[in-house]
Amino acid sequence: xxxxxxxxxxxxxxxxxxxxxxxxxxxxxxxxxxxxxxxxxxxxxxxxxxxxxxxxxxxxxxxxxxxxxxxxxxxxxxxxxxxxxxxxxxxxxxxxxxxxxxxxxxxxxxxxxxxxxxxxxxxxxxxxxxxxxxxxxxxxxxxxxxxxxxxxxxxxxxxxxxxxxxxxxxxxxxxxxxxxxxxxxxxxxxxxxxxxxxxxxxxxxxxxxxxxxxxxxxxxxxxxxxxxxxxxxxxxxxxxxxxxxxxxxxxxxxxxxxxxxxxxxxxxxxxxxxxxxxxxxxxxxxxxxxxxxxxxxxxxxxxxxxxxxxxxxxxxxxxxxxxxxxxxxxxxxxxxxxxxxxxxxxxxxxxxxxxxxxxxxxxxxxxxxxxxxxxxxxxxxxxxxxxxxxxxxxxxxxxxxxxxxxxxxxxxxxxxxxxxxxxxxxxxxxxxxxxxxxxxxxx
Numbered sequence: 090x091x092x093x094x095x096x097x098x099x100x101x102x103x104x105x106x107x108x109x110x111x112x113x114x115x116x117x118x119x120x121x122x123x124x125x126x127x128x129x130x131x132x133x134x135x136x137x138x139x140x141x142x143x144x145x146x147x148x149x150x151x152x153x154x155x156x157x158x159x160x161x162x163x164x165x166x167x168x169x170x171x172x173x174x175x176x177x178x179x180x181x182x183x184x185x186x187x188x189x190x191x192x193x194x195x196x197x198x199x200x201x202x203x204x205x206x207x208x209x210x211x212x213x214x215x216x217x218x219x220x221x222x223x224x225x226x227x228x229x230x231x232x233x234x235x236x237x238x239x240x241x242x243x244x245x246x247x248x249x250x251x252x253x254x255x256x257x258x259x260x261x262x263x264x265x266x267x268x269x270x271x272x273x274x275x276x277x278x279x280x281x282x283x284x285x286x287x288x289x290x291x292x293x294x295x296x297x298x299x300x301x302x303x304x305x306x307x308x309x310x311x312x313x314x315x316x317x318x319x320x321x322x323x324x325x326x327x328x329x330x331x332x333x334x335x336x337x338x339x340x341x342x343x344x345x346x347x348x349x350x351x352x353x354x355x356x357x358x359x360x361x362x363x364x365x366x367x368x369x370x371x372x373x374x375x376x377x378x379x380x381x382x383x384x385x386x387x388x389x390x391x392x393x394x395x396x397x398x399x400x401x402x403x404x405x406x407x408x409x410x411x412x413x414x415x416x417x418x419x420x421x422x423x424x425x426x427x428x429x430x431x432x433x434x435x436x437x438x439x440x441x442x443x444x445x446x447x448x449x450x451x452x453x454x455x456x457x458x459x460x461x462x463x464x465x466x467x468x469x470x471x472x473x474x475x476x477x478x479x480x481x482x483x484x485x486x487x488x489x490x491x492x493x494x495x496x497x498x499x500x501x502x503x504x505x506x507x508x509x510x511x512x513x514x515x516x517x518x519x520x521x522x523x524x525x526x527x528x529x530x531x532x
Contacts, residue, residue, distance in 0.1 A: 094118050094119070094139050094140065094205070094209055095118070095119040095120070095121070095136070095137075095138050095139050095140070096113055096118055096119070096120050096121070096138065096139070096140045096141070096142065096205065097120075097121050097122075097123065097129060097132060097133070097136075097138040097140070097141040097142070097166075098110050098120065098121070098122045098123070098142050099122075099123045099124075099125075099126065099128075099129040099141065099142070099143045099144060099147075099155065100124065100142075100143075100144040100147075100171075101124050101125065101144060101147045101148060102144070103124050106122045106123075106124065107122060109142070109198070109201075110122045112198050113202070116202065121136065121138070125147065125148075125149055125150065126147055126149055126150025126151070126152075126154065126155040126158075127149060127150050129141070129143070129155060129159075130150075130155070130158055130159070130162065133159060133162055133163045133166070133363075134162070134362060134363055135362055135363050135364065136363065136364065137163070137165070137166075137363060137364070137365045137366065138163065138166050139165075139166065139167065139208075139209055139212055140166065140167050140168075140169065140205050140208050140209060140212075141159060141163075141166050141167070141168050141169070142168075142169045142170075142171055142201070142205075143155055143156065143159075143168060143169070143170050143171070144170075144171060144172060145170050145171075145172035145183075146172055146173070152170060152172065152183075153182060153183070153186075156168060156170070156183060156186050156188060157186060160186055160187055165212065165215075165216065166212075167189045167208035167209065167211060167212045168183075168187070168188045168189055169188070169189055169190045169191075169192070169201075169204055169205065169208060170183050170188055170190070170191045170192070171192055171193070171194055171196060171201075172191075172192075172193060172194065173193065173194045189204075189207075189208040189211060190204050190207075190208065192204070216327065216328075217285065219320075219325070235268065235271050235272070235275060236412065236415055236416055236419050237409060237412035237415060237416070238411060238412065238415065239404075239408075239409040239410070239411045239412045241404035241408060241409055242404075242409060242412060245272070245401065245403065245404075246275075248401055249272065249275050249276055249279065249401070250279065252276060252399045252401070253275070253276045253277075253278075253279030253280050254279060254280060254281065255280075255399075256280075256281075256370055257398040257399050258351065258370070258371045258372070258373070258395065258396045258397070258398045258399070259273075259276060259371075259372045259373070259396075259398070259399045259400075259401060260336075260373050260374070260375070260379070260396050260397040260398075260399070260400045260401070261273060261372065261373070261374040261375075261400075261401045261403065262374070262375055262376075262379070262400060262401070262402050262403065263374075263376065263402060263403030263404070263405070264376055264403070264405050264443055265376045265442065265443065265445070266406075266442045266443030266444055266445030266446055267403040267404070267405060267406070267443045267444060268403065268443075268444050269334065269374035269376075269403060270289065270332065270334060270374070272374075272401060272403065273287065273289075273330075273332040273334075273372045273374065274287055274332075276330070276372055277329075277330040277332070277372070280330065280370065282328065282329050282330050282370060285328055285329035285330075286329060287329065287330050287332060288322050288325050288326035288329060288330070288331050288332065289331075289332045289334065290303055290304065290322050290331070290332070290333055290334065291334040291335055292333065292334065292335045292336060292337075292338040292339045293334070293335035293338040294335075297340050300339065300340060300343060301340075301343050301346070301359060302315075302319070302321070302359055303321065303322060304321050304322055304323060304343075304347070305321040305323060305346065305356050305357070305358055305359065306318075306319050306320045306321030306323075306324060306358040306359070307319055307321075307358050307359035307360055307361075308358055308359065308360035308361045309360075310360065311358070311359045311360025311361070312359065312360070315359075315360070318358075320358075321356070321358060323350055323356055323367050323369055324356075324365065324367060326367070326369045327367040327368060327369060328368055328369075329369065329370070330369070330370045330371075330372055331369050331370070331371055331372070332372045332373075332374070333371065333372070333373045333374070334373075334374045335374065335375060335376070336373040336374065336375050336396065337375040337376075337377035337379060337382055337387075337388060339388075341387060341388070341389070344388070344389045344392050345389070347392060348389065348391060348392045348395060350367065350369070351371060351392075351395045351396070352395070353366075354366045354367050354368055354369070371396060373396045379393055379397070380393075405440075405443055406440040406443045406444055406447065407439050407440055413435070413436055413440075413447070414436060416444060416447055417432070417435055417436075417447070417451065420447070420448055420451045420452070421451060421455075421463075424461055425455055425458065425461045425462070425463060426461060426462050426463065427462075427463045428462060428463065428464045428465075428518070430464065430465050430521060431454075431463050431464050431465050431467070431468060434465060434468060434472045434473070435447075435450070435468075435472065438471075438472055450468065450469060450472065451463075453467075453469065454467040454468055464518070464520055464521075465520070465521070465524065466520055466524070473524075493525070493529070494529040494530075494531065496515075497511070497515070497522070497525060497526065497529065497531060498531055500514050500515060501531070508522055508523070
């Protein structure tokens, strides 16, 4: 922890502050020192300190004023007050403002280090709670498990098992609706960061001018509509994984800022001069051909190579034939059933929208279905078109259509137009008879 923990000492007694700073530096901490409250605020405006150790009684800006200003400008910094003239009133007032600890001088340095460690643990806990709240607030999608036994799925799952435990960036490529977010979630859940929430952003779902604010955050008043300070998703995902969906849609002007975070973890919010540091693993996804995007100048080559350390290619659903029935049964659930004709239509369809389209079709059919039985009438029009037999001669196909129409007409006449009896004679459901009559123009 010593390597990452940064401490700010603020005390108008310069010798005391320097002595404390040297003691902590020898322990491996990063330390900055100030002798006035205003200088301390200036330092906080450019650096993000985990811990601030403040004197309460100083000329100029008092300890109370400094605590108030720091709690506004650096709410993530844990504050420890050391003072030579401690009073119960000062202690109560500082604790009310959110100060972690209030102690009087002289104070043993070993014990001060222990208090710093405890303050740092509280900071981590508060940050994790903030991350969870942000993820819950911003996330509206339900997580679904990965389903499939086909060869492409087996290969994909094996690659996920190998790449998940690493810290490398991953680029997931595939058509829309193939489940790129599910793969990102699987990578995160198999990583050492799985104890923290996966944070997700979709570049295609945001107006271009809001992408920077969403990723990097902004300060209050930094642009029209910025009525409050907002941390970016990189800060929310600190210590975890950030999934950037549709990264090919990222504005070209913003790409250098993303590259810098990936290179050294540093970023600045919009409207802030303070440099912050984060530890984030990137998993990105796109349905574009990124090599073409680079060649056309729409995506930086150095950024492409930075995110494409490991690439996973997702197969479209039409290449995963044996998985379609598994997916149908999963999304159908136990309360609904398919008739044979509807099932055949679902299994033979090409699914240009992939798994997302399949989910939407089944959810729609479940709403329209009578008695929990899904039929062709419950499916959208594009699935109700009979599959074309490209190998059969057109003349034969036409002849079969004529024979079918004549046979239906003959049975209808024999049963005096009774459609229920006609359907039973033909061995089909009445709904199917209605559709066949309509397609053949039988009144």
